[in-house]
Amino acid sequence: MKRMKKVTAVLILSIGIIVSLSFFYLFQNHDVKHWSNASAAAALTAFESHGNIKNDNTYCGAWIDEENIPHIAFTNNDYEKSARDSGIVYEVFKHSFQELSSLQKHIDKDVSLDSKLNYTSISESENALDIAYLNKSDLDDIKTIVSAYNHKQIKINYVYDPNQAHNIPGKYEGKANN
Numbered sequence: 001m002k003r004m005k006k007v008t009a010v011l012i013l014s015i016g017i018i019v020s021l022s023f024f025y026l027f028q029n030h031d032v033k034h035w036s037n038a039s040a041a042a043a044l045t046a047f048e049s050h051g052n053i054k055n056d057n058t059y060c061g062a063w064i065d066e067e068n069i070p071h072i073a074f075t076n077n078d079y080e081k082s083a084r085d086s087g088i089v090y091e092v093f094k095h096s097f098q099e100l101s102s103l104q105k106h107i108d109k110d111v112s113l114d115s116k117l118n119y120t121s122i123s124e125s126e127n128a129l130d131i132a133y134l135n136k137s138d139l140d141d142i143k144t145i146v147s148a149y150n151h152k153q154i155k156i157n158y159v160y161d162p163n164q165a166h167n168i169p170g171k172y173e174g175k176a177n178n
Contacts, residue, residue: 106149
């Protein structure tokens, strides 16, 4: 009878250790490949709101890739440890979101481009500005005007899109929603 109690106790103890180690492993290793889009967005929102990071002039952007993995980018490594501890992939880019936004505003204000462009949007995942134009014949003029504003050599993606109605990318999306 004592032997049976020892075997049962050892079995229960073993199961307890296995379950404890499983939970420890689960919580220590953020397997972001199994995140839902909502949980990835929540992780980015929480990270960005901590310390008002989006107003930091080194902030480049945030997005969720096609596998629901959250990414955040800066022009330096200042927030790398915090991001990785949160399960967020950290990127270092050349141009800040403020630089991209400033270029976008200059282009959007240029009245000579009003009839030529469909939309401009920031591609945070590419650290670039997307410019959709309406007529293929206008592309050279558009490039000339944009290059006059693009002193920092920001990457520009020119997209031929003759459709007047277009969905602009939403929060945490690097591509337009079609």
